[in-house]
Amino acid sequence: MRRLLPLILFIIVSLGFAIGLSKDPRALPSQMIDKPFPEFILSDLFEPEKQYSKVDLENEISLVNVFGSWCISCVQEHRMLMELSQNKTVKLIGINWRDTRPAAERWLTRYQNPYSKIIFDEESQLAIDLGVTGAPESFLVDRSGYIRYKHVGIITPEVWNNILLPVVQDINNDINSP
Amino acid sequence: MKLTQYIFIILMIIAVTTKPSFSTVSEVEIERRAKKVEQSLRCVVCQNQSIAESDAALAKDMRQLVRSRIRSGDSDEAVLDFMQTRYGDYVLLKPPVQKNTFVLWIAPFAGLILFFCWLIYRSRNPVTETLEVSSLSSDEKNKLNKLKENIKR
Numbered sequence: 001m002r003r004l005l006p007l008i009l010f011i012i013v014s015l016g017f018a019i020g021l022s023k024d025p026r027a028l029p030s031q032m033i034d035k036p037f038p039e040f041i042l043s044d045l046f047e048p049e050k051q052y053s054k055v056d057l058e059n060e061i062s063l064v065n066v067f068g069s070w071c072i073s074c075v076q077e078h079r080m081l082m083e084l085s086q087n088k089t090v091k092l093i094g095i096n097w098r099d100t101r102p103a104a105e106r107w108l109t110r111y112q113n114p115y116s117k118i119i120f121d122e123e124s125q126l127a128i129d130l131g132v133t134g135a136p137e138s139f140l141v142d143r144s145g146y147i148r149y150k151h152v153g154i155i156t157p158e159v160w161n162n163i164l165l166p167v168v169q170d171i172n173n174d175i176n177s178p
Numbered sequence: 179m180k181l182t183q184y185i186f187i188i189l190m191i192i193a194v195t196t197k198p199s200f201s202t203v204s205e206v207e208i209e210r211r212a213k214k215v216e217q218s219l220r221c222v223v224c225q226n227q228s229i230a231e232s233d234a235a236l237a238k239d240m241r242q243l244v245r246s247r248i249r250s251g252d253s254d255e256a257v258l259d260f261m262q263t264r265y266g267d268y269v270l271l272k273p274p275v276q277k278n279t280f281v282l283w284i285a286p287f288a289g290l291i292l293f294f295c296w297l298i299y300r301s302r303n304p305v306t307e308t309l310e311v312s313s314l315s316s317d318e319k320n321k322l323n324k325l326k327e328n329i330k331r
Binding site for chain 2: 031032098123124125127128129130131133134
C-alpha cells in the first residue's frame with residue numbers, strides 16, 4: 001500500500017490534468033440561454049434616426065448575428081448567411097458591433113447584405129448585455145423574444161444543419177404542441 | 179516663526195482642506211470604486227487580465243459601463259452581479275464560494291490542517307529508527323571469507 005501511494009497520487013493528478021487541459025479555455029458557458037433577449041434601444045445602421053428595440057425581434061424566429069467590418073471570420077460565414085437570407089427559415093438580424101457606419105456600409109456593399117435589419121452597436125451596449133466576447137456570435141431567438149441558442153464562431157453549413165436547424169425545429173414544435 | 183512661515187502654513191492648510199473646484203468628491207469616489215470593481219472583473223477577450231489593465235476594445239466598453247452604472251447609483255456588488263448574469267462566474271476574477279467551487283476554496287485549508295495533524299502526530303510518536311542487523315547465512319559467511327583472503331594476497 002505504502003509503495004503504491006505515489007502511483008495512486010500520480011494517477012489522480014494526471015486525471016485532473018487530462019480533464020482540465022482538454023477543455024477549451026475560450027469556450028465560455030452561455031448565461032443567456034432560455035432568458036429573454038435583453039431590452040435595448042439602438043439605431044439602425046443605415047438610418048441613424050430609426051430606432052430598434054426588443055419588440056422588433058418578436059413574432060418571428062430570428063437569428064441575431066453579431067458582426068463587424070473588422071471581423072475576418074465574419075467574411076467566412078457570410079456566404080452561409082446569404083444562403084439563409086434566401087431560404088427564409090429565420091429572420092436574419094445583424095448587430096453591427098464596435099464599427100463605424102461608413103466602414104460597415106462599405107463592407108456590406110462589397111459582400112452584399114444578408115440582414116433584414118441591422119442594429120448599430122458602437123459602444124457594446126447590447127453586446128455586453130448579451131454576454132458577447134467576440135465576433136461572429138449568433139443567437140437564435142424565438143417568437144416571444146427568448147434566446148434559445150447561442151453559437152460562438154462561424155456558422156458553417158454543418159453548424160447550421162446539425163446544431164441551429166434542430167433548435168429552430170424545436171421552437172416550431174413548441175408552438176404546435178402547447 | 180517668521181510671518182512668511184505662518185502664511186505658508188495657512189496656505190498649506192487651505193490647500194489640503196478645500197475641495198479642488200474641478201472635481202467633486204463623488205467623482206473621486208466613483209473613480210475609486212470603479213477601479214476596484216474593474217480589478218475584480220476578468221477581460222473576456224484576453225483571459226488573464228482584469229478589465230482595469232486590458233487594452234482590448236471590449237474591456238474599454240466594459241469599464242465605461244461599470245462607471246456609468248456606479249454613477250447611476252448601483253452598488254459595487256450590483257455591478258458585479260450585472261456582469262455575472264451576462265458572462266457567468268467566469269467574469270469574476272475571485273471565484274464565488276458555491277457548490278462547484280467548494281473544493282477549490284476548502285482544499286488549501288484542509289491541506290494545512292492535515293499537515294498540522296501530521297506534525298502533531300509525529301511529535302507525539304517520534305520515529306525511532308532501529309537498525310536490524312540480521313546475521314549472515316553460512317553461504318554469505320563463506321563468500322565473505324573468500325573476499326577477505328583475496329584482500330590479504
